Amino acid sequence: xxxxxxxxxxxxxxxxxxAGRSVAVSSPQGRFAQAASLLDGAVLRRAEAYGKHLLLxxxxxxxxxxxxxxxxPGPFVHIHLGLIGKLRWVHPGPVEGAATLRLxxxxxxxxxxxxxxxxxxxIGPDEVDALVAGLGPDPLRPDADPDRGWRRVHRSxxxxxxxLMDQRVAAGVGNIYRAEVLFRQRxxxxxxxxxxxARAWRRIWDDLVALMPQGVQHGRIDTVRxxxxxxxxxxxxxxxxxxxxxYVYRRAGQPCLVCGREVSVxxxxxxxxxxCSRCQRRR
DNA sequence: TGTCCATGATCAA
DNA sequence: TGATCCTGGACAT
Numbered sequence: 192x193x194x195x196x197x198x199x200x201x202x203x204x205x206x207x208x209x210a211g212r213s214v215a216v217s218s219p220q221g222r223f224a225q226a227a228s229l230l231d232g233a234v235l236r237r238a239e240a241y242g243k244h245l246l247l248x249x250x251x252x253x254x255x256x257x258x259x260x261x262x263x264p265g266p267f268v269h270i271h272l273g274l275i276g277k278l279r280w281v282h283p284g285p286v287e288g289a290a291t292l293r294l295x296x297x298x299x300x301x302x303x304x305x306x307x308x309x310x311x312x313x314i315g316p317d318e319v320d321a322l323v324a325g326l327g328p329d330p331l332r333p334d335a336d337p338d339r340g341w342r343r344v345h346r347s348x349x350x351x352x353x354x355l356m357d358q359r360v361a362a363g364v365g366n367i368y369r370a371e372v373l374f375r376q377r378x379x380x381x382x383x384x385x386x387x388x389a390r391a392w393r394r395i396w397d398d399l400v401a402l403m404p405q406g407v408q409h410g411r412i413d414t415v416r417x418x419x420x421x422x423x424x425x426x427x428x429x430x431x432x433x434x435x436x437x438y439v440y441r442r443a444g445q446p447c448l449v450c451g452r453e454v455s456v457x458x459x460x461x462x463x464x465x466x467c468s469r470c471q472r473r474r
Numbered sequence: 475t476g477t478c479c480a481t482g483a484t485c486a487a
Numbered sequence: 488t489g490a491t492c493c494t495g496g497a498c499a500t
Contacts, residue, residue: 196481197481243482272493275482293493306494307494307495358482366482461488461489462482
């Protein structure tokens with residue numbers, strides 16, 4: 192269950208474990224079998240994340256200068272976990288649960304298993320370009336340009352809650368970061384993009400740039416400031432599966448950590464939207 | 475054992 | 488807007 196931080200973390204782990212090495216590639220389930228057999232034994236150059244998209248680069252090694260024209264880049268494995276997909280590290284060894292195992296990548300020391308992805312496909316360089324071009328700025332990428340997101344936001348009548356889930360606005364943001372960044376910046380989720388100030392967008396963006404790398408580093412989403420931590424407030428730490436300490440996500444009916452009002456929730460565009468109606472005033 | 479739900483996105487109508 | 492796809496964990500029966 193991934194927002195961008197999960198994908199970037201996985202890209203780093205995969206690169207660390209496999210980059211420059213020949214890997215065993217298989218699809219015990221069979222749904223990626225043809226591509227897997229094509230890649231089996233190939234060298235994984237590196238893994239890279241763009242928003243919630245993961246790309247495994249199997250480009251051939253560079254050819255010595257001037258010998259022949261350089262080989263075309265690719266192939267790439269394009270992975271998108273969707274809502275329920277998981278990529279997990281397991282001990283190398285016999286495969287269990289083959290019926291759902293879409294893709295397995297393994298060396299002598301490491302093995303990663305992909306189950307339930309929305310996408311797992313072999314693509315070429317043109318498709319990679321098109322994919323990346325279709326995404327908005329990714330707060331986890333150093334070259335990201337927040338103005339590209341702002342151009343969409345400030346021209347849109349859609350709410351900022353809707354816009355933040357739009358991967359053309361900010362790639363990698365999902366339901367948790369949406370709720371949490373709007374809470375932290377005290378912005379009502381229904382605020383139309385075209386009434387949001389450039390300064391407010393910048394606060395949202397800068398906060399994402401501050402929060403998401405922590406998510407990559409810790410492998411969980413923590414958004415609560417030190418003064419609202421369990422220790423500071425004498426509260427039991429959260430034991431939820433997604434793990435992190437948050438202000439509003441999945442806290443409907445519980446007291447807001449800042450003002451005490453019950454956290455609100457409603458269904459919005461097919462997802463649960465959480466906010467505090469006192470801390471996040473309409474304007 | 476069954477039902478519901480989830481950090482997502484696409485497609486048809 | 489609703490149906491659909493993919494899997495597994497929590498909870499109810």
